Amino acid sequence: MRLSVLDQVPITEHTPAREAATSGLRLAVAAEKLGYHRIWFAEHHRSESFAGTAPEMMTALALERTTDIRVGTGGILLPLYPAAKVAEVMGLLTDVHGDRVDTGVGRAALHDPDYAEKITALARTFGRRHGLVSPEPPGRLWVLGAGGSTAPSAGEAGAGYVHGHFFVPRGGETATAAYRAAADAHGHASHTTLAVRVVTAESPERARALAEAMVLWRVRKDLGYDGPIPSIDTTARYHWTEAEQTRAKARATAIISGTPDRVYAELTTLAEAHGAAEIMVNTLTSDPDDRLTSYRLLAERFRS
Template sequence: MKLSILDQVPLTQHTSTRSAALSSGLQLAQDAEALGYHRIWFAEHHNSTSFASAAPEMMAALALERTSRIRVGTGAILLPYYPAHKVIETMGLLLAVHPDRVDTGVGRAALSDPNYAAKIASLVQELGASHATSNDEPVGGVWVLGAGGSSAPLPGTLGAGYVHGHFLRPAGGEAATAAYREAAAHAGHRAHTTLAVRFVTAETEGRAHALAEALLLWRVRKDFGQDGPIPSLKATAGYHWSDSERARAEQRSQSLVVGTPARVRTQLLALAETHGADELMLNTLTSDPADRLNAYRLIADELIN
């Protein structure tokens, strides 16, 4: 089971400036390499007061220069915003400098793009023709990220990898990943199935749930139009939840794996099995970068070391 990281480069009450958040994200790439993670990707968010990275290809470039082994990529470039040739040239440049260590992950979020499929086909064709990848990676290092399931068969027909966002939509992922693998098999391509899961862990059950409470408070506030930094444990401990907030937190908790490392390990492996995933891409959000790194270290000890 390959283990990877999706970093959203969070703004938190500990890393309240974009400079601090970006530095923390780049440090995480170095730490992830030392811990044995297979890859780390950076997300793309615009006009956000929760996340600091609006240009994942730039974060990838900076992280590649700070590491030597781990695969680095985008998770995801929001393809509807850009011409395909711009993405090909940008990511091709990184591949020329760091051969077979760069992943081009693309998605569309809720954006509409009638040329979406054609753009992905161009990426696979051009990057695949110009930059050889190992047999363990999809053609051209191209991945498609999805959550609704409608885009799942497309990467299978093209030879690209597919990442299903369980943390965005926990229900229905089994059908999406199955549709991807079926499309890949029909087209004669090897399937590369990854499941993106959000988790929270710590040495004790109590601390893990306290950290999860802070994450859920951020998520609930965002749902109700109060976007902002990830709150600290201190801020969460003194917070008075309304009934509607508690109800929404219960709903959001369905997409979150929480507990001690052993408990989280069991749940992660079960999700990987039901989704037919050969790789887990993990995401956690905590105010203190030390808690974030500790979570990744604890799970690495369970699933890598």
């Protein structure tokens, strides 16, 4: 099973907005050395939690700093842009850096009546422009989804499909099955990846503390506070409201945490259940050293 990275370019107590992009680029270099298959950068706007407003730029900068790892967008918010513009930008990066450039697109909560048609247009454009690269989908086009409604569109177009487990940790098996069925019905090979929020550490206690900080950030965001990822010290001192405690029980299920052995076992089980040949890991910690340690431990466990 392939192991990859999804970076949301987090703003944290340790890494303010002006340093977040640099931290993400350091992560790309580290991920390549650790043997990760690819790293993608997400797109967010008007956020106090994430600084990645331009994943195409992060992709370009990371490509300049690496030589082998696949780099791409995870993903471009396609409702905001014409498909032709996305094709031109990502095509230019491919002209310079070759076949290790990925184009991942999504729509988040944005409405776009032409979304499926845009995916088809991109698949057609990239399919003509780029040759086949095993085990990647034609044109290296991927569609990101969480609710399942976009999975058939990805299959029909011949794109790869990345299911956001960390958005909706239940029901993903139905979405990935629908993707594969649509791909098969239209004569396309399927390429299924599962995006999972993960944190691991050498001790269960450290992993639990890091996961709790992630839960606190997510819960507060749900309840209207969009702020940086808190440190474990801040989380340890924090007085949770009753509403936050209730919300935390639901949000904790979206994070896979623990020692490397435990996380490995859970990820391989999830991948098998979803028919995924690749796990894309998303880790949010305040201290960049904790994030790098988590990615290192996971990579070492998958290699062992």
